[in-house]
Amino acid sequence: MCRSMLWLVAACVAWAQPKPPGAGRPATAEEIKDRDITVFPDGRGLPAGKGTAGQGEKVYKSKCAVCHNDKGEGRERQYPALVGGIGSLAAQRPVKTVGSYWPYATTVWDYINRSMPFDHPRTLSADEVYAVTAFVLHLNGIVDAARELNERTLPQVLMPNRNGFVPDQRPDVKAKR
Amino acid sequence: MRAYGERSPYETTERVIRELTASPGTGSSRTPHQDLFGTITPSALHFERHHSGVPGIDPATHELLIHGLVDRPLVLTMDDVRRFPSFSRTYFLECGGNSIGEQSGNTQPDVQKSHGLLSCTEWTGVSLALVLREVGLKPEAKWMIAEGADAGRMARSIPIEKVLDDALLVYGQNGEALRPEQGYPLRLLLPGWEGNTNVKWLHRLQFTAEPAMSAKETAYYTELGKDGKAQIFTFVMEARSVITRPSGGQRLAPGGGFHEITGLAWTGKGKITRVEVSVDGGKAWADAVLQEPVLSLAVARFRFPWMWDGKPAVIQSRCTDETGFLQPTHDELIAVRGLNSGYHYNAIKPWQVSADGSVTHV
Numbered sequence: 116m117c118r119s120m121l122w123l124v125a126a127c128v129a130w131a132q133p134k135p136p137g138a139g140r141p142a143t144a145e146e147i148k149d150r151d152i153t154v155f156p157d158g159r160g161l162p163a164g165k166g167t168a169g170q171g172e173k174v175y176k177s178k179c180a181v182c183h184n185d186k187g188e189g190r191e192r193q194y195p196a197l198v199g200g201i202g203s204l205a206a207q208r209p210v211k212t213v214g215s216y217w218p219y220a221t222t223v224w225d226y227i228n229r230s231m232p233f234d235h236p237r238t239l240s241a242d243e244v245y246a247v248t249a250f251v252l253h254l255n256g257i258v259d260a261a262r263e264l265n266e267r268t269l270p271q272v273l274m275p276n277r278n279g280f281v282p283d284q285r286p287d288v289k290a291k292r
Numbered sequence: 293m294r295a296y297g298e299r300s301p302y303e304t305t306e307r308v309i310r311e312l313t314a315s316p317g318t319g320s321s322r323t324p325h326q327d328l329f330g331t332i333t334p335s336a337l338h339f340e341r342h343h344s345g346v347p348g349i350d351p352a353t354h355e356l357l358i359h360g361l362v363d364r365p366l367v368l369t370m371d372d373v374r375r376f377p378s379f380s381r382t383y384f385l386e387c388g389g390n391s392i393g394e395q396s397g398n399t400q401p402d403v404q405k406s407h408g409l410l411s412c413t414e415w416t417g418v419s420l421a422l423v424l425r426e427v428g429l430k431p432e433a434k435w436m437i438a439e440g441a442d443a444g445r446m447a448r449s450i451p452i453e454k455v456l457d458d459a460l461l462v463y464g465q466n467g468e469a470l471r472p473e474q475g476y477p478l479r480l481l482l483p484g485w486e487g488n489t490n491v492k493w494l495h496r497l498q499f500t501a502e503p504a505m506s507a508k509e510t511a512y513y514t515e516l517g518k519d520g521k522a523q524i525f526t527f528v529m530e531a532r533s534v535i536t537r538p539s540g541g542q543r544l545a546p547g548g549g550f551h552e553i554t555g556l557a558w559t560g561k562g563k564i565t566r567v568e569v570s571v572d573g574g575k576a577w578a579d580a581v582l583q584e585p586v587l588s589l590a591v592a593r594f595r596f597p598w599m600w601d602g603k604p605a606v607i608q609s610r611c612t613d614e615t616g617f618l619q620p621t622h623d624e625l626i627a628v629r630g631l632n633s634g635y636h637y638n639a640i641k642p643w644q645v646s647a648d649g650s651v652t653h654v
Binding site (some may be wrong): 138141142150152154194209211219222229233285286291292 | 367572
């Protein structure tokens with residue numbers, strides 16, 4: 116599969132000797148910590164913090180409802196709904212939402228943290244992200260109103276569709292000639 | 293003379309833009325294949341699909357951070373990137389959601405709307421495998437998380453095999469710098485893989501033992517099957533073809549006569565080896581001519597001479613790639629995948645030519 120093999124061999128030989136004065140500069144531990152926002156399903160990458168759905172409702176009302184509507188039902192012009200559709204994935208018209216489709220609560224946290232609110236991303240504190248994530252999951256009936264989500268409890272939340280994904284099955288369609 | 297050229301004022305073809313939400317920057321613009329002639333998509337007409345708009349990045353301050361399971365985490369400036377040996381390659385790029393409506397029955401009236409999230413470009417950049425020799429990958433590094441500097445910091449997890457095979461860090465598009473909409477000043481290019489993985493405005497590469505399961509690789513770009521289970525990490529674009537002329541919305545002079553049928557074929561698995569055309573609704577098929585050179589992982593242009601008898605006709609193309617993969621019909625595809633998988637739809641597209649010369653979708 117290595118399509119650029121010949122070229123690569125030549126370029127690598129030239130690059131390796133004599134060793135150039137090094138491309139770029141070493142990254143410091145501090146700048147890596149600043150820029151690395153990835154959160155993994157096991158909770159790695161989550162910052163310390165906490166919040167409940169009760170606290171998240173306030174954040175949601177002031178910072179999310181303008182687009183996603185009061186109860187996460189979405190709005191016209193296709194602002195996505197954040198609730199609904201649980202159990203509908205095998206139906207004729209499946210409804211894919213955070214509640215029905217997303218496999219991990221950490222993905223919800225990570226997405227809100229990196230991308231939302233859409234017009235002011237990365238302006239929420241870690242506590243606000245925990246709280247508003249708890250509220251969105253509560254709207255879906257996935258966590259209780261009083262349950263505290265933090266860097267330890269968030270990865271333990273079991274999402275309804277956590278077992279809903281399978282690897283690439285293709286080539287699955289066999290055309291006849 | 294013009295310091296930076298423009299096309300003739302008589303030429304007016306353009307992309308069609310569709311915003312998905314009331315917030316700008318969440319939609320797409322589509323390439324007008326019905327009006328294009330060759331295999332290269334002009335940069336001004338390359339399709340766009342953004343999730344959080346187009347950032348305006350000053351290349352003098354742009355940095356690529358490479359970290360995670362590496363021996364020497366590194367920060368590269370654009371000058372640093374360009375110091376590596378570079379090369380140019382022609383590759384197609386197709387959004388995983390191209391033709392999403394064709395599957396579910398929301399058939400589009402013209403090839404721009406049905407197939408316009410496909411473009412083909414001569415890209416210039418450096419081999420990512422070569423750059424990674426500078427950081428020293430640890431053996432546990434099995435995935436690379438690529439993140440963009442767009443407002444939403446869109447991120448995708450890429451298996452290490454692809455990274456080391458033919459991934460590129462690209463700064464050039466058709467001989468000049470990338471357009472802002474294509475990731476200026478730096479993007480990831482994964483030949484043959486769904487557009488969304490080719491992260492634009494690339495500013496961070498993190499090497500890990502496992503994927504991040506980011507929103508765009510779980511909630512989006514996964515294919516929901518009839519049983520309610522969804523396929524995940526479906527990266528390769530399988531082979532497909534489409535007639536771009538005559539195609540929906542165009543009009544032939546009534547009464548019949550000679551017409552060249554032409555179109556595009558492409559596959560994420562290498563080279564297109566054969567394109568066949570039918571002008572009788574799929575009963576008889578004959579080989580089209582593939583314009584040379586046929587490049588691996590680029591679009592191939594096919595041509596087929598047609599003496600139209602002036603009667604209603606259904607015309608369509610189907611292709612085969614070097615792995616022997618045959619492009620399926622719509623019915624063959626939905627029999628396996630149902631109506632809701634959406635991404636990676638690649639079935640045959642028929643066009644109806646009516647006696648008055650008008651061409652419409654079937």
